[in-house]
Amino acid sequence: MSNAQPRMIEVRQNILKHNDQVARDLRRRFHDAGVYVVSLVSSPGSGKTAFLEKTLTTLHATHRVAALVGDLATENDAVRLARSQAPVKQIVTGTVCHLEAAMVEKALEEWKLEDLDFLFLENVGNLVCPSSYDLGEDLRLVLLSVTEGEDKPLKYPTIFNTADVAIITKSDLAAAVEFDAAAAEANIQRVRPGMQMMTVSSKTGAGMPEWIASLIAKAGQRSSKEVSPV
Amino acid sequence: MHELSIALSIVDVAEEEMRKNGGTQVTAVHLKLGVLSGVVREALLSAYGLATEGTALAGSSLVIEDLPVIAHCAKCDAPRAINSIDWFICPECQSPISDVLQGREMQVVAMEIQ
Numbered sequence: 001m002s003n004a005q006p007r008m009i010e011v012r013q014n015i016l017k018h019n020d021q022v023a024r025d026l027r028r029r030f031h032d033a034g035v036y037v038v039s040l041v042s043s044p045g046s047g048k049t050a051f052l053e054k055t056l057t058t059l060h061a062t063h064r065v066a067a068l069v070g071d072l073a074t075e076n077d078a079v080r081l082a083r084s085q086a087p088v089k090q091i092v093t094g095t096v097c098h099l100e101a102a103m104v105e106k107a108l109e110e111w112k113l114e115d116l117d118f119l120f121l122e123n124v125g126n127l128v129c130p131s132s133y134d135l136g137e138d139l140r141l142v143l144l145s146v147t148e149g150e151d152k153p154l155k156y157p158t159i160f161n162t163a164d165v166a167i168i169t170k171s172d173l174a175a176a177v178e179f180d181a182a183a184a185e186a187n188i189q190r191v192r193p194g195m196q197m198m199t200v201s202s203k204t205g206a207g208m209p210e211w212i213a214s215l216i217a218k219a220g221q222r223s224s225k226e227v228s229p230v
Numbered sequence: 231m232h233e234l235s236i237a238l239s240i241v242d243v244a245e246e247e248m249r250k251n252g253g254t255q256v257t258a259v260h261l262k263l264g265v266l267s268g269v270v271r272e273a274l275l276s277a278y279g280l281a282t283e284g285t286a287l288a289g290s291s292l293v294i295e296d297l298p299v300i301a302h303c304a305k306c307d308a309p310r311a312i313n314s315i316d317w318f319i320c321p322e323c324q325s326p327i328s329d330v331l332q333g334r335e336m337q338v339v340a341m342e343i344q
Contacts, residue, residue, distance in 0.1 A: 006257045006344045007344065008340055009340065009343060010340055011247045013243045013337065014243075014335075014336060015236060015240055015336040016236075018242070019239075096232075097232055128232070128268060129268065131268035132232065132268040132336070157315045157316045158267075159268075161266055161318075162266070190317050191316055192318065192328060193326030195328075
């Protein structure tokens with residue numbers, strides 16, 4: 001039996017310091033290799049995979065693209081995305097409801113980052129858990145489909161607040177579900193003032209050229225920042 | 231529900247700090263948790279018991295201090311606490327504010343060890 005009295009020690013450690021460290025290493029590797037990395041988060045069924053397939057297919061014509069897709073089970077999404085001709089790998093997370101930086105690092109082991117211009121990380125469909133984990137990405141997209149309801153941003157403010165761009169998907173269904181675009185956009189701005197918003201339909205292709213142009217411009221801005229001497 | 235993953239990370243961090251300080255058992259862990267951290271306090275408290283079982287933290291208490299969101303208001307040129315995370319608005323001048331200074335933290339700040 002120890003006689004030691006409990007004593008208080010001061011600590012200052014991030015709980016996710018391991019994830020943050022791996023994410024920092026990944027971010028440095030991505031920058032060094034010149035690959036621009038985009039992650040996608042949304043609830044299940046909001047059209048992430050269709051949007052990503054369209055994005056990969058379009059970008060594939062002019063750029064070297066690849067994707068990692070996270071799901072609790074099945075390789076269905078990777079099979080779907082492979083139709084775009086881009087290299088795609090599934091990360092089956094098992095019971096884990098989000099991607100972590102170490103999973104991304106492991107999945108990338110056999111890939112040469114220097115051979116890529118864009119890498120997409122499709123997170124597990126979940127509007128809560130992915131918000132806490134940095135994956136080393138340059139840009140985080142949050143997707144909201146017109147069928148989900150305009151108040152989703154108010155119910156899940158954290159995920160909107162930690163993302164950079166909001167993509168409103170399935171715009172071809174907007175009229176059928178009486179989607180109130182102005183209300184949805186106002187709610188996004190309420191939880192993340194100044195957030196960039198884009199509206200797309202992966203089915204008809206509406207809004208896709210604007211999205212692709214915006215993405216290429218963002219990647220270009222980053223690389224010009226890198227080459228300019230500090 | 232990623233609170234079990236978070237709780238397991240707390241065990242890793244706490245055991246490492248305990249060893250560094252020459253302890254063999256942790257009796258309490260004190261956290262600072264930002265309201266924008268994406269972690270639900272109640273879910274974390276219930277996951278904690280499970281995550282600490284069979285570790286040096288078994289039976290320890292978890293003390294959580296919630297950190298409100300503080301953002302910089304460009305119009306007032308001052309830090310302001312946000313009343314609710316579903317509306318990023320300055321409580322003084324009502325203008326939208328987005329420059330978050332505090333609220334995403336997930337930190338172990340102190341521990342009781344023996």
